[in-house]
Amino acid sequence: METQTIKNQEKAAKVTERISGSEAIVRCLIAEDVKIIYGYPGGAIMPVYDELYKYQDKIHHVLSRHEQGATHSAQGFARISGKVGVAIATSGPGATNLITGIADAQIDSTPMVCITGQVPSHLLGSDAFQETDIVGISTPVTKWNCQVTRAADIPAALAKAFYIARSGRPGPVLVDITKDAQFEEFDFSYEKCTKVRSYVPIPKTLTGTLEAAAKIINAARKPLIVWGQGIVLSEAEEQFKAFVEKAGIPAAWTILGASALPTSHPLNVGMLGMHGNYAPNKLTNECDVLIAIGMRFDDRVTGKLDEYARQAKVIHFEIDPAEIDKNVKTDVAVLGDAKATLDAILPLINTNSHKEWHQQFKDLYEIEYEKVIKGDLYPTKEGLTMGEVIKEINIQSKGDAAIVTDVGQHQMIACRYAEFNKTKSNITSGGLGTMGFGLPAAIGAKMAAPDREVVSISGDGGYQMTIQELGTIFQQKAAVKIVVLNNDFLGMVRQWQQLFFEKRYASTEMVNPNFVAIAEGYYIKAKKVTKREELAGAVKEMMESKEAYFLEVCVEKEGNVFPMVPSGASVSEIRLA
Amino acid sequence: MNKEKQLFTISVYTENNIGLLNRISAIFQRRHINIESLNISPSEIEGVAKFTIVVHMTEEDVKKIIGQIEKQVEVIKAYYHNDEETIYQISGLFKIKSKLLFEEPQIQNIVKESNARIVTVNKDFFVLEKSGKKEEVVALYNQLSVFGIMQYTRSGRVAITKEEMKISELLETYNN
Numbered sequence: 074m075e076t077q078t079i080k081n082q083e084k085a086a087k088v089t090e091r092i093s094g095s096e097a098i099v100r101c102l103i104a105e106d107v108k109i110i111y112g113y114p115g116g117a118i119m120p121v122y123d124e125l126y127k128y129q130d131k132i133h134h135v136l137s138r139h140e141q142g143a144t145h146s147a148q149g150f151a152r153i154s155g156k157v158g159v160a161i162a163t164s165g166p167g168a169t170n171l172i173t174g175i176a177d178a179q180i181d182s183t184p185m186v187c188i189t190g191q192v193p194s195h196l197l198g199s200d201a202f203q204e205t206d207i208v209g210i211s212t213p214v215t216k217w218n219c220q221v222t223r224a225a226d227i228p229a230a231l232a233k234a235f236y237i238a239r240s241g242r243p244g245p246v247l248v249d250i251t252k253d254a255q256f257e258e259f260d261f262s263y264e265k266c267t268k269v270r271s272y273v274p275i276p277k278t279l280t281g282t283l284e285a286a287a288k289i290i291n292a293a294r295k296p297l298i299v300w301g302q303g304i305v306l307s308e309a310e311e312q313f314k315a316f317v318e319k320a321g322i323p324a325a326w327t328i329l330g331a332s333a334l335p336t337s338h339p340l341n342v343g344m345l346g347m348h349g350n351y352a353p354n355k356l357t358n359e360c361d362v363l364i365a366i367g368m369r370f371d372d373r374v375t376g377k378l379d380e381y382a383r384q385a386k387v388i389h390f391e392i393d394p395a396e397i398d399k400n401v402k403t404d405v406a407v408l409g410d411a412k413a414t415l416d417a418i419l420p421l422i423n424t425n426s427h428k429e430w431h432q433q434f435k436d437l438y439e440i441e442y443e444k445v446i447k448g449d450l451y452p453t454k455e456g457l458t459m460g461e462v463i464k465e466i467n468i469q470s471k472g473d474a475a476i477v478t479d480v481g482q483h484q485m486i487a488c489r490y491a492e493f494n495k496t497k498s499n500i501t502s503g504g505l506g507t508m509g510f511g512l513p514a515a516i517g518a519k520m521a522a523p524d525r526e527v528v529s530i531s532g533d534g535g536y537q538m539t540i541q542e543l544g545t546i547f548q549q550k551a552a553v554k555i556v557v558l559n560n561d562f563l564g565m566v567r568q569w570q571q572l573f574f575e576k577r578y579a580s581t582e583m584v585n586p587n588f589v590a591i592a593e594g595y596y597i598k599a600k601k602v603t604k605r606e607e608l609a610g611a612v613k614e615m616m617e618s619k620e621a622y623f624l625e626v627c628v629e630k631e632g633n634v635f636p637m638v639p640s641g642a643s644v645s646e647i648r649l650a
Numbered sequence: 651m652n653k654e655k656q657l658f659t660i661s662v663y664t665e666n667n668i669g670l671l672n673r674i675s676a677i678f679q680r681r682h683i684n685i686e687s688l689n690i691s692p693s694e695i696e697g698v699a700k701f702t703i704v705v706h707m708t709e710e711d712v713k714k715i716i717g718q719i720e721k722q723v724e725v726i727k728a729y730y731h732n733d734e735e736t737i738y739q740i741s742g743l744f745k746i747k748s749k750l751l752f753e754e755p756q757i758q759n760i761v762k763e764s765n766a767r768i769v770t771v772n773k774d775f776f777v778l779e780k781s782g783k784k785e786e787v788v789a790l791y792n793q794l795s796v797f798g799i800m801q802y803t804r805s806g807r808v809a810i811t812k813e814e815m816k817i818s819e820l821l822e823t824y825n826n
Contacts, residue, residue, distance in 0.1 A: 208669060213676045217723045218669070237723055270824045271665050271726040395717030 089262045094224030095120035095255040098188065099128045101231040104263045107159050109150065109520055111135045111143035115163025116203060118190030120255040135520065135549055138541035140167050142513035144174020145539065148183050149517030152500045153475055153525070155308065157184040157238050158517060164191045165203030168249070169210065173507055175245045176214040180504030181329060182306060184243035186234050187211075193253040194222040208249050216244030224257035228264070236266035241274025242393045243306060276394050278409040278417070286364075286388045286405045287421035293362035295430045296322045297353070297385075299345055299374075302329035302503075303367010303392060309412035310334070310496045313366070316415050321426040323434050325353030327368050329503040332493035336472065342434045346374040347638045348485040351445075351647060352437035354638060357382050358645040359433075366390040367411045370400040371504065380643035390414050444649040445635050450490065456629030457605055459486040459558045465609055466528060466556070467492045469616035474526040475500060475518055479511030479535035482564035485634045487530050509538030515553045516545055526554070526616065533559040533585050540591065546621050547595040554615050555592070555623045560630050561585055568633045573640075592623035599623040657686070658712045659736050659809045662701035662719055663693060663726040663817050670724050674701060677718045683707060687740070687806035695817055698726065704807045727820055731811050738809035742787035743769070744778040744794055745801035751776065754797050764790045775800060 092100070098121050102110065110132060114122045125134050137143035140162045147158030158178075162171050168189040178185045192201040208220045217237045221230045227250065234246045290296060298320075304313045310333050317324045317334065323342040324334060334341050343350030345357070354376075357363065363385040368374070375381045378400060389396070389403040390411055397406040407414050449460030463486060466474065472492035478484040478501040493499060500518055502510035515529035536557050546553055567581040592599035598618060602611045608626065615622040638647045664670055671690065678685055686704040693700035705712065712730045719728040748771065751757055761768065766780040780790050787804060795802075 209672060212669060212672045213680070220668075268824075269723060270821065272723045273824075393721065395714070395721045397717070399714055399717070 089260040091258055092261045093120065093124075093255065094227050094250065094257050094259065096124045097224060097227045097259070097261045098231065098250065098255070099124040099132065100261060101228055101263055102159065103128070103131050104265070105157070105231070105235045107132060107157070109133045109135060110159040110161055111137050111146040111150075111517065112161030113137055113140050113143060113163070113167060115167045115190065117164035117192055117252050118161065118167070120252065121161065121188070121190065135516070135545060137513065138544045139539065140170035141173050141509065142539050142542045142545065144171050144178070144185070144187065145507075145510050145513035146517035146520075146542075146545070147185050148174060148178050148510075149477060149500055149514030150521040151183050151185055151517075152514070153497050153518040154521040155306075155497065156521070157186055157235055159186050159188070161188045162190070163203065164189060164207070165205045167203075168205055168207035171247075172210065172214065175211055175247065177502050177505040177507045177510060178245035179214045179216065181502065182243050182302060183245065184238040185245040186231070186238050187245060187247040189247065189249045190255070191220065191249045191251045194251040195253070197222075197251070207247065211247045214245070215247050218247040218249070220249040220251070221254050222251045224254050224259040227254065228261065229266075232264060232266035233269060237269065237272065241272075275392060275410045276408040278407060278414055282405055282407045283414065283418050283421060286407050287418055289362055289386050289388060289405060290320060290322075290364060291423045294427075295360045296320070296362040296364060296427065297356060297360035298322050298324035298364045298366065299327070299353075299357075299368055300324060300330045300333060300366045301327040301368025303390070303411045304330060304333040305497055307367065307392070307411040309367075309410075309415055312412055312415035312419070314338075316419055316422065319419060319424055320422050321424070322364065323353070323427070323431060325350070327371065327374050327503070328488050328499075328501060330368060331488055331499035332496050335494050336492045337494075343438075344489060346371075347376070348489065348634050348636065350438070350489070351441035351636050351649065352434040354636070354644040354647045355437055356433060358384065358643065360385050362386045362388065364388045364390070365401075366415070367392070369393075369396045372400075375400060376638045376642055376644040376646070380645070441636065441649065449486070456632075457602070457608065457626060458632060459483050459628050460490050461605070462556065462558060462608065462612070462626050462628070463487050463490040463530075465612040466616070468609075469612055470526055470528070474498070474528050475522065477501070477511050477515040477518055477527060477529045479531040480506045480508045481532045481535060482560075482568065482632070482634050483530055483532045483558040485565075508535035511535060512539050512555065513542045513545070515555070516542060516549065516551050519551045519553045520549065528554045528556060530556045530558065532564060533557055533561060533583055533588075534563040543592060543595040543597060547597060551621060552619060553621050554618070555597075555621065556615070557588055557623070557625045558628050559585065559588065559625055560628050560632065562630060564632070565634070567631070571631070571633070588625045589623070597621045597623050599625070601625040601627070603627045653708050653710060655706055655708050657704060657706055657733055658709075658730045659733070659738060659807065660701070660703040660705060660712070660716065660719070660728060660730050661809065661811065661815070662703065662728045663695075663815070664699050664701065665724040665726065666697060666699050667724045670722070673722050674703075674719060674725075677715060678705070681711070681715070683711075683715070689806035689808055691808070693817070695821065698817065698821075702807055702809050726824075727815075727817060729811070729815065731809075731813070735813065736809045736811050738783075738807050739781050740784050740787055740807050741779065741781045741805040742791065743801075743803050744780070744791070744799055745775050746778065746794065746797070746799055748772065748774055748776050750797055757794070757797060760790070760793050764793070766790060
């Protein structure tokens with residue numbers, strides 16, 4: 074008994090070690106298996122950078138060119154890998170520059186841990202140099218946040234941060250650490266967090282809901298599945314495919330759900346929402362059962378709520394109870410993690426094929442093909458279309474590339490036409506619509522998955538919002554393929570001005586720089602394409618490049634994205650022109 | 651579900667945590683919901699705080715709010731109840747010039763009839779305390795204000811529900 078006690082004491086003595094708070098931060102990251110972080114140094118975070126210098130064989134710090142870039146890179150990293158992305162910044166402006174990325178991660182449920190330095194605790198609240206209340210500022214856009222003023226509290230705070238960021242419905246967390254806490258020495262030990270008393274990451278599936286859902290699904294004559302990122306986040310792609318195939322139900326995706334089921338899958342009927350496909354939008358208002366899985370009925374997906382699937386019984390598979398009945402009233406809510414609930418419902422589902430119902434989707438696809446898709450992908454008129462660029466990328470990538478998009482017309486076109494064979498291949502800013510997301514997110518994606526082809530597609534507007542990250546690409550030798558679809562306009566806003574503001578093009582025309590020269594200034598191979606006959610060769614050259622490559626494609630100036638559900642209209646009022 | 655706006659008492663059981671008030675109030679702010687009254691106090695369970703929030707809204711909307719409150723990591727559980735389902739009180743304090751007690755003899759009757767309590771008296775002023783429904787405190791205010799009130803303040807609502815909350819049991823399940 075006595076020897077046992079001594080042994081335990083020795084064990085305890087071994088696991089604690091007297092180190093500084095800043096070293097503890099780095100050791101916590103290592104303990105959480107973090108290998109790459111994105112950030113920018115500054116006064117209040119310098120002790121941590123000093124430790125990162127010592128631990129550079131264990132953690133690779135990527136110097137972004139702006140803290141916003143760091144967050145988007147961390148997001149890109151998280152979205153392609155399913156792991157927690159990490160961004161780090163100093164106090165004051167460093168911290169506030171993280172906010173856009175944090176807000177983006179919050180609305181798109183991306184696991185991210187942000188660590189910010191803070192002024193020493195005795196200066197808190199005194200308007201000290203580079204002091205900002207980042208905990209207050211980030212509160213509405215984080216899943217959780219906290220401030221640490223004592224070194225001894227660092228391990229538990231970071232353990233909790235990682236646990237909360239990745240568990241349940243993932244999201245961003247921020248831990249603000251004062252400079253004195255970084256300097257202070259304490260007895261370090263690290264224990265991973267596996268539970269927070271007041272927090273239920275995955276709600277219990279209520280008794281009878283699976284059976285009730287299965288009964289409705291089995292009785293349905295015209296069922297429609299609408300799926301979102303929940304499938305990707307829960308890594309339930311296999312279960313989802315099995316469910317879709319057994320039930321024989323047409324399945325449509327939200328922008329963040331894209332790639333969870335291959336584009337070529339016969340039951341994949343396309344994208345939902347404002348610029349989604351004709352058939353799934355139209356038939357949302359004709360289906361008798363709407364099965365929503367891991368999606369949250371965003372207004373861009375539903376259009377006018379009062380006229381959204383009113384005829385249908387709604388089943389909602391969802392991990393976040395706050396989403397149930399938030400926008401669309403459900404008949405049966407199946408709470409839980411999609412992987413588990415889909416697994417559990419599969420044996421209760423009858424095999425079916427819904428042939429006639431499928432034919433309706435095919436018929437509407439034909440209409441969309443004739444009126445929109447053909448002209449987008451195989452244009453005969455002068456002027457390159459965004460769609461044909463995506464088509465060329467598909468040909469070269471064979472559908473295996475990860476497509477990282479920015480926000481606007483190019484994003485809609487890319488999501489509509491990109492072919493995805495693999496999951497976690499569509500990385501875009503869905504909920505927040507953050508221009509400038511694409512380029513830095515592509516850096517994170519490429520570094521997380523160096524074996525994958527990562528193609529960043531931006532417009533000329535969004536590209537210039539984070540164009541400084543070319544410096545990161547150059548310094549990191551990140552082999553990102555960068556495509557800018559240049560129409561010398563903020564195209565999506567211009568399209569709205571054309572359609573709804575009588576062509577008053579207020580501040581949407583861009584006078585653009587020499588993009589090729591800028592890329593070359595960062596020693597990135599670059600090419601500009603203005604003619605159709607040059608396109609295929611240029612895309613091939615880009616895709617075959619072993620290094621980063623910049624391709625500017627000058628597309629028609631006033632191209633529009635169709636189909637379109639006008640703002641405030643019902644999904645079935647989708648326009649083809 | 652009732653689409654009429656009515657008063658709801660929202661009870662939120664939480665871990666004691668700096669910043670949680672911000673998180674919770676932001677949920678109301680985003681939806682432009684005015685908080686009629688707010689009270690934060692310890693609860694019957696050690697280490698667990700209780701927010702009592704009174705709002706005027708529809709049941710449909712209050713349900714959504716509850717979902718978003720419960721989503722906060724440090725919130726243990728949130729409930730909503732209407733006035734019939736709760737026992738609730740507020741408290742009002744009135745500071746009045748002492749000489750009015752002699753100059754305006756009705757004041758003594760008002761104090762007696764209202765069941766208000768005299769908290770302190772000195773030669774310059776006296777302080778009255780009245781607990782009860784908001785309407786009762788307001789009625790007393792209306793009666794006294796004609797004579798002049800030096801200071802008046804009213805607390806937020808505190809409420810106990812008729813229904814059992816079962817927070818301790820819930821915490822047990824979380825702990826296991």
